[in-house]
Amino acid sequence: xxxxxxxxxxxxxxxxxxxxxxxxxxxxxxxxxxxxxxxxxxxxxxxxxxxxxxxxxxxxxxxxxxxxxxxxxxxxxxxxxxxxxxxxxxxxxxxxxxxxxxxxxxxxxxxxxxxxxxxxxxxxxxxxxxxxxxxxxxxxxxxxxxxxxxxxxxxxxxxxxxxxxxxxxxxxxxxxxxxxxxxxxxxxxxxxxxxxxxxxxxxxxxxxxxxxxxxxxxxxxxxxxxxxxxxxxxxxxxxxxxxxxxxxxxxxxxxxxx
Numbered sequence: 001x002x003x004x005x006x007x008x009x010x011x012x013x014x015x016x017x018x019x020x021x022x023x024x025x026x027x028x029x030x031x032x033x034x035x036x037x038x039x040x041x042x043x044x045x046x047x048x049x050x051x052x053x054x055x056x057x058x059x060x061x062x063x064x065x066x067x068x069x070x071x072x073x074x075x076x077x078x079x080x081x082x083x084x085x086x087x088x089x090x091x092x093x094x095x096x097x098x099x100x101x102x103x104x105x106x107x108x109x110x111x112x113x114x115x116x117x118x119x120x121x122x123x124x125x126x127x128x129x130x131x132x133x134x135x136x137x138x139x140x141x142x143x144x145x146x147x148x149x150x151x152x153x154x155x156x157x158x159x160x161x162x163x164x165x166x167x168x169x170x171x172x173x174x175x176x177x178x179x180x181x182x183x184x185x186x187x188x189x190x191x192x193x194x195x196x197x198x199x200x201x202x203x204x205x206x207x208x209x210x211x212x213x214x215x216x217x218x219x220x221x222x223x224x225x226x227x228x229x230x231x232x233x234x235x236x237x238x239x240x241x242x243x244x245x246x247x248x249x250x251x252x253x254x255x256x257x258x
Contacts (some may be wrong), residue, residue, distance in 0.1 A: 026184050031142040032105055032123040036133045040090070041206045045218040046082050049206040052174035056201070057092045058183070061168050062101070062157045062190055070192030071171055072154025073205045074110050074181035079211055083142040087153050088206040090172045093132040101125040102159040106192050107143050115186060115196050119143045122158075129169060134206070143256035144212060148179065153207065156190030158199040172204040213245070 043049045059067040084107060091097060102124055108117040121139055129135050137155060144171070145151060173183060183203045186192035210218070213232040217223050234243040 030121045032121040036129045044105045050178040050202045052177035054172045056173045057170040062160045068188045069185035070154040070156030072184045074152045076180035082209040085142045086138040086208040088136040090204040096167040097129040097161040098166040100161045114188040158190035165215040178202045
C-alpha cells in the first residue's frame, strides 16, 4: 500500500485565505447534472456517507406542504479543507420519480436552526429514477468548505411536469448512525429558507468530497507497485506567482518521507 500526502506551504498559498474567492455567490445559479444508479456511490478519500439500515422514509414532492420542503442533511468537516462535489439520496424501493422535474440544490453553514447559504445550483431530471435507486446531483462548480465546520446541503423539488400518480420519490432514512449531523427540512414548494427543522435521524446519503489540490491518486487510494504518475491542481497564490507543494511517500501515514 502506498500513501500519498500533499500540502501547500510558503507565503504564496494559504487555503483559508482563498475561501472567499472560491465560494459561489448565493444569487448565481449554475446548472448541476443528475444521474441515477442501482448501486450506492463508492466512499473514497474524504467522502462522507451514511449507508445504514433503512428504518423509514420521507415523502418528497413539489407542493405547498411538509412534503414540499427542501430535503437536507447536515454534516461536519474534518481537519482538511475540502471541495464539495455532489450529493446523493436513495429513493425508497416502492416508489419512483418520473421526469421532468426541476430541483434547487443549496449549500450553507448551519448553526442551530439557522442556515446561511453560500452556494446554490439548479438541476433538471430528464430520466426515470426507479425504486431503490440512488440519485446524485453533481455541482458544476464545487464548493470549498472550511475545516471543522457544520454545513448543510439540501435539495428542493421546485417543479414537476409528471403528476404525483406517476410516483412520489420518498427518500430513505436511517436511525442516528452518523454522529456528525442529522437530516432536516426547510421551506415549501422546494424552496428552502434560512430556518431548518432538524430530526434525530439521518438520510441515506453520500457527499462526494475532494482535497482542494485534487490529487491523483486520491487521498487514501491503494495503488500497485511500480511507476506512478502523480497529478494535482495548484491553488492560486496569494502573492507573487510561485506555489510550493510538499509530496510525501510511504507505506503508512506514520512511515513516509518527502
